[in-house]
Amino acid sequence: MLLGSVEAGGTKFVCAVGNEDYQILDSTKFPTTTPKETLGRTIKYFKKFRGLQAMSIASFGPIELRHNSPKYGYITDTPKKGWSNVNFLGIMKKYFKFPIYWTTDVNGSAYGEYIMAGLFHHPVKCLAYYTIGTGVGVGEVVNGKFLGDLGHPEMGHVRVKRHPDDLNFKGICPYHGDCLEGLVAGPTFEARLGKKGPDVPLSNHVWDIMAYYVAQAAIQTTLALRPEVIVFGGGVVSEPFLRKVRHQFKILLNGYVDVGNLRNYIRMPAVENNGSATVGNFALALEESRK
Amino acid sequence: MLLGSVEAGGTKFVCAVGNEDYQILDSTKFPTTTPKETLGRTIKYFKKFRGLQAMSIASFGPIELRHNSPKYGYITDTPKKGWSNVNFLGIMKKYFKFPIYWTTDVNGSAYGEYIMAGLFHHPVKCLAYYTIGTGVGVGEVVNGKFLGDLGHPEMGHVRVKRHPDDLNFKGICPYHGDCLEGLVAGPTFEARLGKKGPDVPLSNHVWDIMAYYVAQAAIQTTLALRPEVIVFGGGVVSEPFLRKVRHQFKILLNGYVDVGNLRNYIRMPAVENNGSATVGNFALALEESRK
Numbered sequence: 109m110l111l112g113s114v115e116a117g118g119t120k121f122v123c124a125v126g127n128e129d130y131q132i133l134d135s136t137k138f139p140t141t142t143p144k145e146t147l148g149r150t151i152k153y154f155k156k157f158r159g160l161q162a163m164s165i166a167s168f169g170p171i172e173l174r175h176n177s178p179k180y181g182y183i184t185d186t187p188k189k190g191w192s193n194v195n196f197l198g199i200m201k202k203y204f205k206f207p208i209y210w211t212t213d214v215n216g217s218a219y220g221e222y223i224m225a226g227l228f229h230h231p232v233k234c235l236a237y238y239t240i241g242t243g244v245g246v247g248e249v250v251n252g253k254f255l256g257d258l259g260h261p262e263m264g265h266v267r268v269k270r271h272p273d274d275l276n277f278k279g280i281c282p283y284h285g286d287c288l289e290g291l292v293a294g295p296t297f298e299a300r301l302g303k304k305g306p307d308v309p310l311s312n313h314v315w316d317i318m319a320y321y322v323a324q325a326a327i328q329t330t331l332a333l334r335p336e337v338i339v340f341g342g343g344v345v346s347e348p349f350l351r352k353v354r355h356q357f358k359i360l361l362n363g364y365v366d367v368g369n370l371r372n373y374i375r376m377p378a379v380e381n382n383g384s385a386t387v388g389n390f391a392l393a394l395e396e397s398r399k
Numbered sequence: 400m401l402l403g404s405v406e407a408g409g410t411k412f413v414c415a416v417g418n419e420d421y422q423i424l425d426s427t428k429f430p431t432t433t434p435k436e437t438l439g440r441t442i443k444y445f446k447k448f449r450g451l452q453a454m455s456i457a458s459f460g461p462i463e464l465r466h467n468s469p470k471y472g473y474i475t476d477t478p479k480k481g482w483s484n485v486n487f488l489g490i491m492k493k494y495f496k497f498p499i500y501w502t503t504d505v506n507g508s509a510y511g512e513y514i515m516a517g518l519f520h521h522p523v524k525c526l527a528y529y530t531i532g533t534g535v536g537v538g539e540v541v542n543g544k545f546l547g548d549l550g551h552p553e554m555g556h557v558r559v560k561r562h563p564d565d566l567n568f569k570g571i572c573p574y575h576g577d578c579l580e581g582l583v584a585g586p587t588f589e590a591r592l593g594k595k596g597p598d599v600p601l602s603n604h605v606w607d608i609m610a611y612y613v614a615q616a617a618i619q620t621t622l623a624l625r626p627e628v629i630v631f632g633g634g635v636v637s638e639p640f641l642r643k644v645r646h647q648f649k650i651l652l653n654g655y656v657d658v659g660n661l662r663n664y665i666r667m668p669a670v671e672n673n674g675s676a677t678v679g680n681f682a683l684a685l686e687e688s689r690k
Contacts, residue, residue, distance in 0.1 A: 170656075234548040248623070250546065257525040257541070258625040258658070265655055266622055267560040267615045269577070283653050286560070324558045331557055332539070332623045334549040362574050364556055365461075367549070 109397070112154050112163035113389030116196070117213060118188050118242065121146055123153045125160065126390045130223065135386075140168075143194045151203045162397035164209040164389035166216025167196060173210060173260060181210050187282070209396040212260045213385060214239055217377070218247030219254075220388030221339045224378040234335040237377075237384070238263075238325065241342035244289040248333060255333075264289040268324040271317045288325050292318045294344050310348050316356075319349065323356035326374055330367060341377045341384060350374055400688070403445050403454035404680030407487070408504060409479050409533065412437055414444045416451065417681045421514070426677075431459075434485045442494045453688035455500035455680035457507025458487060464501060464551060472501055478573070500687040503551045504676060505530055508668070509538030510545075511679030512630045515669040523627040527620045528668075528675070529554075531613065532633035535580040539624060546624075555580040559615040562608045579616055583609045585635050601639050607647075610640065614647035617665055621658060632668045632675060641665055 110133070115122040117140060124135035136153055140146050154160060170186060172179040181197025197210045211219075218237035225232045237247045244264030248255040255261060265287045279290030280299050290296070297305040300314055308314060326338050340350060354370045367373045377384045401424070406413040408431060415426035427444055431437050445451060461477060463470040472488025488501045502510075509528035516523045528538045535555030539546040546552060556578045570581030571590045581587070588596040591605055599605060617629050631641060645661045658664045668675045 246623075250541070250548070251544075253542075255541065255623070256625040258627060259656055261625060262622040262656055263619075264622075266619045267651065269558040269560055283655050284651070328554075328557045328619055329623070331553040331555075332537075332546070332620070334547040334552060336549060360558065360575070364574050365550055365553055 109394070110157060110160045111390045111393040111397070112157075112160050113386045113393065114150060114163065114165040114167075114200075115213060115216060115385040115389065116140070116165060116167040118168040118186075121150060122386065123150055124386050124389075125154070125157050126386070128390070128394050130387045130390045132386060140188070142190050143196075147196070147199055151200070154204065160204070160206060162207045162209070162393040163200070163204065164211070164216065164392040164396065165197065165200065166211055166213045166385045166389055168213050169260065170262075171196075171210070171212055171260070173212070173256075174258070207393075207396040207399065209389075209392040211254065211392065212245070212247060214245040214247035215249075215254050215260065216247070216385035216388040216392070217341060218249050218339075218384075218388065219392055220379055220384035220386065221337070221377055222249040222252075223387055223391045224384075225337060228378060229372075232336040234333055235337045235339065236329045236333060236335050237339045237341065238322075238329075239342035240292055240322070240340065240344040241294050243293050244342075246329070248329075248335075250333065263325065263329065264293075266325065266328060268321045271320045273313065274317045288321060291321050292344065294342075305344060310352075315349060315352060318344075319352035319356045320360075322353045323360055326353065326357050327361055330361070330365065334365070336368075337372070338374050339377050339384075340374065341382065345376065347376055350376060400685070401448060401451045402681045402684040402688070403448075403451050404677045404684065405441060405454065405456040405458075405491075406504060406507060406676040406680065407431070407456060407458040409459040409477075412441060413677065414441055415677050415680075416445070416448050417677070419681070419685050421678045421681045423677065431479070433481050434487075438487070438490055442491070445495065451495070451497060453498045453500070453684040454491070454495065455502070455507065455683035455687065456488065456491065457502055457504045457676045457680055459504050460551065461553075462487075462501075462503055462551070464503070464547075465549070498684075498687040498690065500680075500683040502545065502683065503536070503538060505536040505538035506540075506545050506551065507538070507676035507679040507683070508632060509540050509630075509675075509679065510683055511670055511675035511677065512628070512668055513540040513543075514678055514682045515675070516628060519669060520663075525624055525626040526628045526630065527624060527626045528630045528632065529613075529616065529620075530633035531583055531631065531635040532585050534584050535633075537620070539620075539626075541624065554616065554620065555584075557616065557619060559612045562611045564604065565608045579612060582612050583635065585633075596635060601643075606640060606643060609635075610643035610647045611651075613644045614651055617644065617648050618652055621652070621656065625656070627659075628663070629665050630668050630675075631665065632673065636667065638667055641667060
């Protein structure tokens with residue numbers, strides 16, 4: 109069976125064709141420019157393949173995913189220029205007659221990690237996936253379903269207790285200033301230090317400050333959902349950074365609830381090279397084909 | 400059909416017998432003393448009724464609610480003297496042979512509000528219930544099921560951004576100091592002002608500070624679950640206080656997601672006089688009787 113995956117990021121699109129074993133048979137990527145050009149390339153790519161039976165699109169957002177909304181399948185009011193109010197799913201459905209699943213980019217990644225845990229670790233019932241990159245996004249899978257009845261989660265925009273050494277930093281979120289995203293997204297390195305994240309060594313105290321905030325986010329998710337795993341992906345995240353997060357998490361939670369082995373609980377994605385969403389898309393497309 | 404409800408609080412027990420229309424036919428309450436005396440009175444009360452077909456217990460905690468745990472049905476390591484490691488459900492099952500459902504006190508209340516929304520407002524798929532009293536607890540219903548696979552939610556113990564006029568208050572949570580519970584539970588009035596909550600007029604600035612924290616909790620739950628309703632109950636909560644919470648919520652969320660009419664979204668319990676858990680118990684007992 110041939111399945112299609114569109115990982116539609118704000119910076120680039122990754123399109124792939126795979127099978128029901130989640131193997132990638134072919135893939136391509138290109139920058140996210142105008143909707144017309146980008147969706148045109150997406151359609152052209154998948155038209156090359158005969159026998160595609162379903163597809164899943166994991167898109168940047170915010171998107172409309174309530175089936176009963178007239179805007180279902182749209183990217184809604186995104187800050188990404190030209191992409192507000194674009195009927196992404198509707199356009200794709202004009203060109204492809206097979207079933208197409210529609211969800212957020214982080215939900216796609218969360219689902220990929222949920223599937224991989226079942227295949228290679230032990231199956232989990234509840235998993236959260238954070239991406240920390242240009243922004244902060246969260247996807248949550250509970251018993252095989254995504255959380256979010258009125259819309260997708262936006263846990264990147266919660267407030268956190270400010271670190272005493274960081275009280276003067278106002279944060280960079282255009283909506284909230286010092287919400288989680290405003291304090292730990294990739295561009296905060298330039299706002300705080302005047303240089304890019306990859307140029308800031310892990311010995312810099314700013315990483316401890318960020319770990320303090322990310323640990324609070326992990327605690328919020330722990331105490332709200334009691335998940336079995338919290339996966340952190342995205343450009344800001346590395347295993348050495350997660351060691352700092354685990355350290356802060358342990359201090360802040362203070363043993364209040366049992367989360368098991370912390371190294372398994374707070375961890376990097378099982379799928380390498382940001383491939384979680386592609387695996388998730390294949391799995392979601394497969395399920396959509398069976399509906 | 401006769402159904403039993405045990406609302407087991409840390410201060411008092413409320414036992415009731417009702418029917419499948421959630422009507423209370425008889426009830427009693429007594430203080431929570433030793434487990435032997437308190438459970439003895441509970442058993443004696445329900446033994447008076449012939450024809451009880453099921454029961455639900457909504458208990459203070461922390462409790463074990465994982466069915467596969469050998470401690471399922473226990474109150475685990477509670478600070479409440481004498482009640483740690485008490486096999487609450489097991490003792491009840493020795494005396495009653497009908498099905499007994501077991502959950503947390505706030506889950507019971509959340510379920511009662513979920514049921515009432517379906518009966519008297521419009522049915523909801525996702526609802527969160529906060530109680531703010533001696534402590535802070537949260538119950539979350541998603542598609543008729545409680546959230547929390549590894550244990551029940553403990554959203555009372557998240558960190559929040561501190562209010563600039565409250566930075567010197569260290570909080571009263573024995574585990575975390577200034578977590579949400581440590582900042583807004585009932586006993587914080589005495590810790591901050593040296594007098595009890597009911598003696599502090601709503602014009603006192605401390606209520607604005609507390610509303611700032613409770614609004615952040617509402618935002619966390621909003622952005623994690625995207626529920627249709629967040630209900631606030633417990634001794635600290637009143638409609639005038641919730642007006643302050645809504646005001647802060649609106650400022651802090653800054654329109655980032657749509658929650659509909661804020662007066663319906665953040666609201667007092669539909670069941671008056673702290674009766675939500677009894678309604679929830681009747682509904683849960685009814686479902687248990689049908690399994």
